[in-house]
Amino acid sequence: MTRMPLKSLIATLVCLAGFAAAAPRQPNVVFIISDDHGWRDYGFMGHADVRTPHIDRLAKEGLTLTRGYVPTSLCRPSLASIMTGLYPHQHKITGNDPKGDAKDAANREQMVKVFQESKTIAGMLGAKGYVSHQSGKWWEGECRCGGFTECMTHGDVSRGGRHGDEGLKIGRQTMQPVFDFIDQSKGKPFFLWYAPFLPHTPHNPPERLLAKYRRPGLDLSISKYYAMIEWLDETVGQLREHLEKRGLADDTIIAYMADNGWVQLPGGGTLAESRAKLSPYDAGVRTPLILWAPKQIRPARDDRSLASTVDLATTILPMCDIKPRDEMPGINLLDARVRSRRDSIFGAIFVHTSEDIRRPEANVKYRWMIRGSQKLIVPHGANERLLIWENTPKVPWMLGRTELFDLAADPGETRDLAGERPETVRSLLAVLDRWWNPARP
Numbered sequence: 001m002t003r004m005p006l007k008s009l010i011a012t013l014v015c016l017a018g019f020a021a022a023a024p025r026q027p028n029v030v031f032i033i034s035d036d037h038g039w040r041d042y043g044f045m046g047h048a049d050v051r052t053p054h055i056d057r058l059a060k061e062g063l064t065l066t067r068g069y070v071p072t073s074l075c076r077p078s079l080a081s082i083m084t085g086l087y088p089h090q091h092k093i094t095g096n097d098p099k100g101d102a103k104d105a106a107n108r109e110q111m112v113k114v115f116q117e118s119k120t121i122a123g124m125l126g127a128k129g130y131v132s133h134q135s136g137k138w139w140e141g142e143c144r145c146g147g148f149t150e151c152m153t154h155g156d157v158s159r160g161g162r163h164g165d166e167g168l169k170i171g172r173q174t175m176q177p178v179f180d181f182i183d184q185s186k187g188k189p190f191f192l193w194y195a196p197f198l199p200h201t202p203h204n205p206p207e208r209l210l211a212k213y214r215r216p217g218l219d220l221s222i223s224k225y226y227a228m229i230e231w232l233d234e235t236v237g238q239l240r241e242h243l244e245k246r247g248l249a250d251d252t253i254i255a256y257m258a259d260n261g262w263v264q265l266p267g268g269g270t271l272a273e274s275r276a277k278l279s280p281y282d283a284g285v286r287t288p289l290i291l292w293a294p295k296q297i298r299p300a301r302d303d304r305s306l307a308s309t310v311d312l313a314t315t316i317l318p319m320c321d322i323k324p325r326d327e328m329p330g331i332n333l334l335d336a337r338v339r340s341r342r343d344s345i346f347g348a349i350f351v352h353t354s355e356d357i358r359r360p361e362a363n364v365k366y367r368w369m370i371r372g373s374q375k376l377i378v379p380h381g382a383n384e385r386l387l388i389w390e391n392t393p394k395v396p397w398m399l400g401r402t403e404l405f406d407l408a409a410d411p412g413e414t415r416d417l418a419g420e421r422p423e424t425v426r427s428l429l430a431v432l433d434r435w436w437n438p439a440r441p
């Protein structure tokens, strides 16, 4: 072995130190989170009516995983999973509201404290020098508590704080706070949480958009929902255009997803009837996931692999030179081999208004898992009497029995195979219990 002369060794060490100091530029990270949006309701997902040209373009240019899922189909716990990279039984956020007076500040504050026990993506990026901005949906009180450096949401219950307050103006009334944040953070890497109250109710789209979908034979409530989606899409286009105008698009990662699904029933229908939001069926838990980064992610569409929003942390943090935490269960979605090796994903459905804000097992109604194309849905018998929607005793889709579906043959989950395939049910249940068994928390 040749010995390196001392002078050269010192020169090399100085050089390496210099290299370490000039670490690669950290990419900006933008989360675009649609609210109450059905997984098929996009142009790129094949919808015949809904126009989403801007989201379609992201999907075409990015890595698009059409079999994406949220672990739970309700806003607050789903957003908490996106922000922490953890399952609801890990971060313990399972419901939208606390039991008792949901408008009582102290009552809500106790819930927010539970959320603060988990590390957030905003906080982890912040520790590495990122600035961050929250806009849109945010349930966890004053948004700086979630690790953001700037925000729209005040969280003050006495001024209407619950799920976003001032933040809910984004997209619907203005994009300016987001644009101002981007402009002012120039030079520093940033994290942007863009979770507009779109296409969420109230379905009150501008007439110029509604006019495109108003037609004989299409129920007006459905026309309005479609127009709300196009409204969301317009804002996605505006956000991207702003990044491009500022010359930042090449240094930015965009992750797109919906927080839960939606089925718009003719005549308005009630949520409890729709078998979507707050249900364990695909209409509630499935969403396409798009990862877009022109310099780092090659365009591809994957219609086979199972992906979860808990994978966002474990995919994006390494792109920002941050090691994911050990308790994060996700995978790196950019690695095609890792994606192909995953055979199962999991989730759970909880009551809308938490029985016990600290014990997920006290609130769970269903667990579900998918292996390949087989989907198992298992009710939690111990909580059978709990109402999933407060004050809604009758939820027609809630059968209270174990169900098994073949999603490849029956994507609408209409034919329950549990009775015909007891062996499959048994083997899937064993896997599900290894993931999380609320009977043995």
Ligand SMILES: [Ca+2]
Pocket (backbone or CB within 6 Å): 035, 036, 074, 075, 259, 260
């Ligand atoms: Ca939602």
